[in-house]
Amino acid sequence: MINIQEEHTRSASSPTTTPPLPRSNGEQPKDSKPAAPQASIDIPPNELPQGHDPRIGLVNGSVSLPVAQQQQQQQHHHHHHGYHDIVCAHLYHHGFSQGRYHDLVLRFECPPTDDRTLALDRAALAAANFKLHRIVASRSPFLSARLEACEQERYSLPLTMTVELSDPNLTVEGITIALGHLYAGYAQSQMMGHSSRMLRSLLSATQLLQLWDLQNMVCECIKNDMSRETVLDYCRFVSQLPDGTGYGLANQKIRDFVYRFLTKGIVRELVDELNSPIWGNRGGEGYKGLVRMFSNLPFEWLKKVVESEHFEVPSDMERYTFAKDVIGLRSQRRKGSASGHAAGEENVLLSFGSGKTRGSEVTIVRKAQSKSRLAESGRSSVGSHSNGAERKVWKAQAL
Known part of the structure; x- marks a missing residue:
């Protein structure tokens, strides 16, 4: 003691x-x-026990x-x-x-996967036994509901509770910090200096356990962690689930952080680091680095950011040239890739006198592949146009 x-x-x-x-x-x-x-x-006097x-x-x-x-x-x-x-x-x-005097053992089950890194994370989770205390664990609404359900049945102590997991971002480290938060407020200092991968894992754990106060702290750490080295990971993180609804309000917060960094923060970061302008200097390291990074963005994010009125670029001609360079680099990478052909051909359009009141005159489009061309690209490492194949042009929906 x-x-x-x-x-x-x-x-x-x-x-x-x-x-x-x-x-x-x-x-x-x-x-x-x-x-x-x-x-x-x-303790204020008015909060002391009655009659005290x-x-x-x-x-x-x-x-x-x-x-x-x-x-x-x-x-x-x-x-x-x-x-x-x-x-x-x-x-x-x-x-x-130490798990002393515990009356609850929390275990996790994860489905098998062919991804080597994910398989290691899930094996570690499956091997972990968290020795908890029901009165403390009930601080989590998720665990509290399960404990109340167990009260309807006969059981012996310690109670063993098994939770099935499917979220690929959950790790032992993230779950450990989230469960420890039920006992004491050390989570904020434990997050300092950790990798973006751990922060994503912890965010997933807060969503599972419904620890909204801790989730807000994690979002602030993610905001401060946003950089050229981490933004792509966070971008994929919030885009991995249908409609981006996997993490509730936190999902939208992180999307906003990513958007603000890509439209403003990254250009300023490069200018401060290199002490030289980005625009008007296509041969400079800053411009080339920006092209490389944007070429790795998912198409929906690339379209949203480059077309945005908030993207810090001096003119639509600079924006158009930049978009062409990014699409050109993406096209080079797709050559010889079956998945690249399946995604369709991307292009940049510049309109004049359109009278737009918002956004830019630059539009990025992707041409959907016809079934016949998809079949042809499956037989050849380099796809070719099929005679008479229908070609449709569509604009990606904004995030």
Whole structure:
């Protein structure tokens, strides 16, 4: 057990550390004690129990020092840990990390997959047993509903609950941080410095467990993590499910982050980094890098961003030239690729005097392949036009 008196008298100069993430409950060394964040929590007199003398304080249900004396000590030791922080540190270390006195075992089942990386993640999830406590786990609406359903049946303790997963973004690390958040508020510091892959996994875990407060924190971290190195991953992340509805409100937030970065942030980042203009310098490293990055975007994102009035480009002629360079690079990559031929031929159109009040005069289109041409491209590494084949032109719908 944590010695509360020792925690209260700990020197304010002692370093505060974030508890390490256990791979699964029970695996953390017993001598590794996490230090709770420093804070001071006061209970207003109007929130004390009914009939309680406001001059007397309560600590864990027992009478303690008078409130005035407590306030004097808090002022003198205002850098020390608050009582609630000590309780949370105890719950996290002994309850979550070590799984002591647990009455619930949470397990996950994942469908098989041919993807090697995904298979490793799912194998790790299937092997993990999270030793939890039902009263704490019920803070998650998802787990609470399942626990209430179990109350209708006879069971022995500890209760074993198995959850089937299908989301490919879930990992042991993301699930661990999300479950730990039920015990103590260490998740925000645990997210710092982690990869975009972990943040995507944690976002998926918050959606599963319906932890909306933690999900908001993850979205802020993703916003700050947006860069040339991560934007493509986040772009694919929010585009992987039909209609992009897999992560609710968080999905739209991340789409907005991606859109703002692609229309404004990336150009500014390149200018600041290279200290040279992007536009009007087609031979420059900044322009070439921008073309390479945009050539990797999904078609719907490429169309949405390049055609947008928010895309920071000096003129429609510059926009048109840029779009042609991007489409040209994409076309080179598709040569010899059956999937590239199936996607259809892409092109850029520039209109004059259209009278548009919003957007640009540049339009990116993709020509859908006819069945006969698709069959031909399947027989040849380089597709060819079929005689009389119908060709349709369509505009991709905006995101």
